[in-house]
Amino acid sequence: MARPAGWCAEAVLSTFSTQRTLRFGDCDPSGIAYFPAYFDILNGVVEEFWIRVGFPWPALINTRRIGLPTARLESEFVKPSMFGDILVFAVELAHLGQSSLHLVHRITAGEELRWSAKQVVVATDLDTHRSRPWPEDIRGALGRFMENP
Amino acid sequence: MARPAGWCAEAVLSTFSTQRTLRFGDCDPSGIAYFPAYFDILNGVVEEFWIRVGFPWPALINTRRIGLPTARLESEFVKPSMFGDILVFAVELAHLGQSSLHLVHRITAGEELRWSAKQVVVATDLDTHRSRPWPEDIRGALGRFMENP
Amino acid sequence: MARPAGWCAEAVLSTFSTQRTLRFGDCDPSGIAYFPAYFDILNGVVEEFWIRVGFPWPALINTRRIGLPTARLESEFVKPSMFGDILVFAVELAHLGQSSLHLVHRITAGEELRWSAKQVVVATDLDTHRSRPWPEDIRGALGRFMENP
Amino acid sequence: MARPAGWCAEAVLSTFSTQRTLRFGDCDPSGIAYFPAYFDILNGVVEEFWIRVGFPWPALINTRRIGLPTARLESEFVKPSMFGDILVFAVELAHLGQSSLHLVHRITAGEELRWSAKQVVVATDLDTHRSRPWPEDIRGALGRFMENP
Numbered sequence: 001m002a003r004p005a006g007w008c009a010e011a012v013l014s015t016f017s018t019q020r021t022l023r024f025g026d027c028d029p030s031g032i033a034y035f036p037a038y039f040d041i042l043n044g045v046v047e048e049f050w051i052r053v054g055f056p057w058p059a060l061i062n063t064r065r066i067g068l069p070t071a072r073l074e075s076e077f078v079k080p081s082m083f084g085d086i087l088v089f090a091v092e093l094a095h096l097g098q099s100s101l102h103l104v105h106r107i108t109a110g111e112e113l114r115w116s117a118k119q120v121v122v123a124t125d126l127d128t129h130r131s132r133p134w135p136e137d138i139r140g141a142l143g144r145f146m147e148n149p
Numbered sequence: 150m151a152r153p154a155g156w157c158a159e160a161v162l163s164t165f166s167t168q169r170t171l172r173f174g175d176c177d178p179s180g181i182a183y184f185p186a187y188f189d190i191l192n193g194v195v196e197e198f199w200i201r202v203g204f205p206w207p208a209l210i211n212t213r214r215i216g217l218p219t220a221r222l223e224s225e226f227v228k229p230s231m232f233g234d235i236l237v238f239a240v241e242l243a244h245l246g247q248s249s250l251h252l253v254h255r256i257t258a259g260e261e262l263r264w265s266a267k268q269v270v271v272a273t274d275l276d277t278h279r280s281r282p283w284p285e286d287i288r289g290a291l292g293r294f295m296e297n298p
Numbered sequence: 299m300a301r302p303a304g305w306c307a308e309a310v311l312s313t314f315s316t317q318r319t320l321r322f323g324d325c326d327p328s329g330i331a332y333f334p335a336y337f338d339i340l341n342g343v344v345e346e347f348w349i350r351v352g353f354p355w356p357a358l359i360n361t362r363r364i365g366l367p368t369a370r371l372e373s374e375f376v377k378p379s380m381f382g383d384i385l386v387f388a389v390e391l392a393h394l395g396q397s398s399l400h401l402v403h404r405i406t407a408g409e410e411l412r413w414s415a416k417q418v419v420v421a422t423d424l425d426t427h428r429s430r431p432w433p434e435d436i437r438g439a440l441g442r443f444m445e446n447p
Numbered sequence: 448m449a450r451p452a453g454w455c456a457e458a459v460l461s462t463f464s465t466q467r468t469l470r471f472g473d474c475d476p477s478g479i480a481y482f483p484a485y486f487d488i489l490n491g492v493v494e495e496f497w498i499r500v501g502f503p504w505p506a507l508i509n510t511r512r513i514g515l516p517t518a519r520l521e522s523e524f525v526k527p528s529m530f531g532d533i534l535v536f537a538v539e540l541a542h543l544g545q546s547s548l549h550l551v552h553r554i555t556a557g558e559e560l561r562w563s564a565k566q567v568v569v570a571t572d573l574d575t576h577r578s579r580p581w582p583e584d585i586r587g588a589l590g591r592f593m594e595n596p
Contacts (some may be wrong), residue, residue, distance in 0.1 A: 005494055013197055015174070015260070023341070023342045023345055024341065024342075024345055024355055024476060024484060025338050025341050025342065025475065025479075025481055027475065027476045028471055028472065028475070028476070029210060029211075029471060029474045029475070029476065029478050029530050030210055030216045030218070030275055031220065031360075031476050032216075032274070032278065033190075033220050034471075034472055035188065035192070035218070035222070036185050036186075036188035036189040036192060036472060037185075037190075039184065039185035039188055040185040040323050042185075043183075043185060043320070043321070043322065044322075044323065045324050047321055047322055052245045056382060057382070058380070058381050058382030060383075061178060061322075061381070062178075062329075063273065067181075069179070069181065069184070069229065070184050070226055071221075071225070071226055072224065072225050072226070073184070073222070073224045073226075074221075074222070074224075075221065075223075076220070076221050076251045077220055077221070077222075078217055079219065080218065080278045081355050082356070083355070083360070083476050084355070084356030087375060100454065106310055116404045117401070122180045126179055129181065129229045136244070139347075162550050172490070172491045172494055173326055173332075173490065173491075173494055173504055173508075174326065174332055174334060174487050174491065175329060176326065176327045177322055177323065177325065177326070177327070178322060178325045178326070178381050179330050179569060180325065180327050180509075183322075183323055185323060189472050192470070192471065193470045193471075193472065194474050196470055196471055205531060206530070206531070207473055207529070207530050207531030210530070211530070228449075230507070231505070231506050232327050232504070232509075233504070233505030298491075327508060328514045328516070328573055329507075329573070330509055330516065330576065332488070332513075333486065333516070333517050333520070334483050334484075334486035334487040334489075334490060335483075336469075337482065337483035337486055338483040340483075341482070341483055345450055359476060359509045360476075365477045365479075367479065367482070367527065368482050368521065368524060369503070369523070369524055370519070370521075370523050370524070371482070371522045371524075372505075372520070372521045372522075373519070373521075374519050374520075375516065375517055375518055375519070375520075375521065378516065378576045416593070424573065425477070426476055427478075427479065427527045
């Protein structure tokens with residue numbers, strides 16, 4: 001379908017967003033966010049994304065024994081964040097594979113991009129820790145999220 | 150200089166290595182290493198690398214007000230690690246820039262590659278959090294480490 | 299003042315409460331909350347308490363150079379919490395000293411007490427890390443919170 | 448047995464000790480150790496104590512399904528520790544109950560006591576998360592450690 005002039009890419013992305021305040025314990029003696037703490041926060045944001053998709057992790061992991069480990073992660077830290085900063089995490093579902101999921105994260109404070117990440121998550125069988133195809137119900141929910149987040 | 154046949158690349162890399170046992174608190178309810186905990190461990194390994202280079206972070210940060218934040222990080226998680234695994238962290242100093250440092254990390258258990266990472270670290274002025282050139286003494290020590298780790 | 303029959307102590311305590319969902323990264327390979335993660339969460343709850351009191355930590359720490367380290371902590375872990383549990387943190391300001399603050403924490407899920415803690419926080423001068431009296435404005439705000447939380 | 452004059456209590460305690468360097472990521476924006484990070488370190492020290500006793504946690508937890516959660520913890524933080532400090536953790540096995548263990552922790556830097564903790568650990572069945580008596584082999588090893596650490 002032709003896109004109208006002035007079409008705004010941002011508006012049609014399959015994006016979920018949520019907010020976190022950078023806590024004291026997330027920061028380091030140099031006064032800025034400690035990057036491993038950023039990833040701990042990001043992991044919680046991804047958990048929240050899955051609640052939105054309709055599959056909270058506790059049921060996936062404990063009942064269905066499906067794991068969602070990270071297989072690849074590329075991050076760029078553009079500007080430092082300080083203790084107390086309010087960060088908006090925007091999660092875009094960029095690609096849905098047979099047993100994987102590509103997420104693109106953009107973390108901003110106000111108009112300013114602080115950091116970004118591309119993350120590849122793989123569905124695994126928790127008894128073998130090997131990758132497995134998405135079950136149909138989960139694939140369906142992820143597909144619907146991509147079309148209509 | 151010509152390299153002899155059978156030359157082993159590994160032997161001449163500017164590599165530092167150290168070992169960590171994966172602790173209970175580093176692992177998650179799916180039974181494997183929690184990836185943000187991996188980065189917390191990695192950061193401690195990089196601190197140890199700097200002690201070897203001759204510039205422990207406490208003096209750099211507290212006295213000289215030089216920060217060493219991570220600007221880019223690319224990681225690939227090849228095989229899961231379990232609680233109790235003994236991991237060897239090999240840190241290669243791959244490139245020394247005007248105000249940056251490229252580290253390549255390979256994390257193995259026995260012969261098995263578990264994960265790897267490329268990390269770009271930038272020297273910053275901790276009062277402005279802006280990048281700054283390496284001071285001569287630090288550049289010199291990093292250069293000597295590259296030649297003769 | 300005489301208290302009416304049936305007076306409910308709970309209702310008049312100087313209590314602040316907030317909620318946290320126990321995340322994947324807060325739990326350990328045995329499937330329950332990792333106790334150091336509990337304290338990391340608690341510290342964030344105490345930060346939120348201070349926002350309610352009117353003195354967010356970033357200004358206290360960065361601008362006024364007042365630290366609020368923990369001097370004593372007693373905790374009892376009554377029942378385990380699982381990944382995904384919604385926990386209510388109730389913070390009672392139990393005592394206000396010259397340079398200290400006693401907080402009593404009760405953490406519940408539904409009607410069930412999961413854990414509790416008594417915490418003594420001390421105001422310090424961040425340049426010397428020694429205790430110091432509460433400044434008048436902060437003491438006043440804490441006193442008002444005790445009377446009318 | 449009568450103890451000789453000048454008997455040194457320290458010398459006969461059932462004590463295990465190990466050392467940790469306080470890392471950058473263990474410290475907070477006020478420049479000192481973040482107390483939840485202290486407990487994360489402490490938990491790793493207790494894991495190391497169990498290796499010394501002869502029962503590494505991975506086998507206990509994964510194979511025998513015995514958990515060792517903390518039921519009580521009392522801590523006193525006497526002096527702040529700074530990034531880079533070398534801390535000695537001394538763990539005393541103070542009491543062995545039917546299904547519990549009392550540990551006393553003293554954490555020093557040089558001659559200076561930095562913090563201390565009393566910790567009650569309970570053996571649990573990981574399928575029910577309820578307390579259970581120590582198995583005979585573990586009780587025996589703990590008893591031998593108390594007599595001859």
